[in-house]
Amino acid sequence: MRTCPRCGLLINAEGRCYPGCTGPLLATVRCGGCYQLNLPDAERCDGCGHELGLEPIAEPDALLCSDCGVPFSALRAPTGLLRDCGRCGGQLVDHALLRDLLERRESYGAAAPRPPRRPEHVDVRVRYVRCPACGQPMNRKNFAGKSGIIVDICREHGTWFDRGELPQLLAFAESGGTARARQQQIEDEERSRRQAEIARETARRTSVATMASSWDARKARLDAVKELLELLSRISG
Numbered sequence: 651m652r653t654c655p656r657c658g659l660l661i662n663a664e665g666r667c668y669p670g671c672t673g674p675l676l677a678t679v680r681c682g683g684c685y686q687l688n689l690p691d692a693e694r695c696d697g698c699g700h701e702l703g704l705e706p707i708a709e710p711d712a713l714l715c716s717d718c719g720v721p722f723s724a725l726r727a728p729t730g731l732l733r734d735c736g737r738c739g740g741q742l743v744d745h746a747l748l749r750d751l752l753e754r755r756e757s758y759g760a761a762a763p764r765p766p767r768r769p770e771h772v773d774v775r776v777r778y779v780r781c782p783a784c785g786q787p788m789n790r791k792n793f794a795g796k797s798g799i800i801v802d803i804c805r806e807h808g809t810w811f812d813r814g815e816l817p818q819l820l821a822f823a824e825s826g827g828t829a830r831a832r833q834q835q836i837e838d839e840e841r842s843r844r845q846a847e848i849a850r851e852t853a854r855r856t857s858v859a860t861m862a863s864s865w866d867a868r869k870a871r872l873d874a875v876k877e878l879l880e881l882l883s884r885i886s887g
Contacts (some may be wrong), residue, residue: 681705684820686817707725708734710723718739729744731743732743740812740813741811742783742808743808745809752823757767758824762802778802781804781810783804784804784810794831797819839862
């Protein structure tokens with residue numbers, strides 16, 4: 651295990667110990683498949699398992715990290731941008747790019763299953779993040795409902811990941827978690843549809859029964875009036 655040269659704590663696969671440490675980032679090799687940083691001597695990406703080769707080139711970015719106030723480094727892909735903070739490890743990922751990364755990891759996991767990764771330490775303090783792009787508070791959400799990975803989402807500008815959360819989410823997708831979540835959502839929607847149909851049918855039958863009961867009551871009253879009129883007619887005749 652490696653330790654941070656500044657604070658002495660154990661570091662994770664990205665070469666980070668904890669967000670507050672100002673020690674150097676030891677992981678410097680960027681994966682072209684999932685954009686995760688890896689240690690210089692790594693042959694394969696610790697995030698997606700792909701062989702490390704050509705690295706994506708980071709661009710200067712005008713947006714500032716919501717936590718640190720320093721400019722992001724932006725990594726451009728055909729489907730969007732991944733903005734990475736070199737100080738705290740936070741990342742802002744465009745929605746389309748995140749879908750692409752999850753789909754690729756899900757396909758990779760189905761084709762070449764790997765043992766589940768041991769969860770890394772992640773800061774679990776409850777806090778609310780403002781979107782670096784629009785400044786509005788982002789919505790906290792348990793990704794895919796049952797992943798246990800709490801992310802912050804801006805409907806327009808993307809999803810914010812604290813340090814270590816994106817690799818965890820990609821590992822969740824690789825293990826089939828996103829596929830199971832989709833299937834569960836389909837089953838839940840089908841169950842809700844059936845329950846709605848049952849409720850509508852129950853309401854219809856109740857309405858019909860109520861109308862029938864009302865008609866029977868009116869008919870009984872009319873029959874009683876008819877009998878009374880016939881009786882009065884016989885008496886008067």
